[in-house]
Amino acid sequence: MVTLKGTHIFLRALEPEDLEFVFNIENNEDIWELSHTQTPYSRYLIKTYLENAHKDIYEIKQLRLLISNQNNKAVGLIDLFDFDPKNNRVGIGILIKSETDRQNGYGSEALSLLLNYCKTHLGVHQVYCNISEDNNASLNLFKKHHFEVVGIKKDWNLVGGQYKNEYLLQLLFNNVH
Numbered sequence: 001m002v003t004l005k006g007t008h009i010f011l012r013a014l015e016p017e018d019l020e021f022v023f024n025i026e027n028n029e030d031i032w033e034l035s036h037t038q039t040p041y042s043r044y045l046i047k048t049y050l051e052n053a054h055k056d057i058y059e060i061k062q063l064r065l066l067i068s069n070q071n072n073k074a075v076g077l078i079d080l081f082d083f084d085p086k087n088n089r090v091g092i093g094i095l096i097k098s099e100t101d102r103q104n105g106y107g108s109e110a111l112s113l114l115l116n117y118c119k120t121h122l123g124v125h126q127v128y129c130n131i132s133e134d135n136n137a138s139l140n141l142f143k144k145h146h147f148e149v150v151g152i153k154k155d156w157n158l159v160g161g162q163y164k165n166e167y168l169l170q171l172l173f174n175n176v177h
Contacts, residue, residue: 011078108141
């Protein structure tokens, strides 16, 4: 699919061979704050998830794609969630797994490809994301792609015994020039 192929990365459906990659991400406590995870996932649960990953976004209201560099190395995941075809909106989240793969433009290119997919193939009117107030890298990434901060949820997430605010960002496709 040309829509999901960029210059340095491409997005693809999850495969059974991605079990260890997804397992390691889902069980990395350092990033549980991003996914609001509180308990570890077993390989069995991840395997079952991967077996059902082929289901249509209109059926399960979500889509998770693997971000791969041109050498076929998995570098991250990008998700669409809470897909609402009646109101033409969807949430989006992104994670580049390794520190060494961050700041290489993979996240930006993946976000650009998926936004194009949302507009072209899903026909959504808007995309939104939720970002912790102290996640400057993500805030800058989404703002670079014309997302606007439209609200702040005070004391939204309890992390390490402290409450953190979370920004709500939104992109309306008809407002992008």
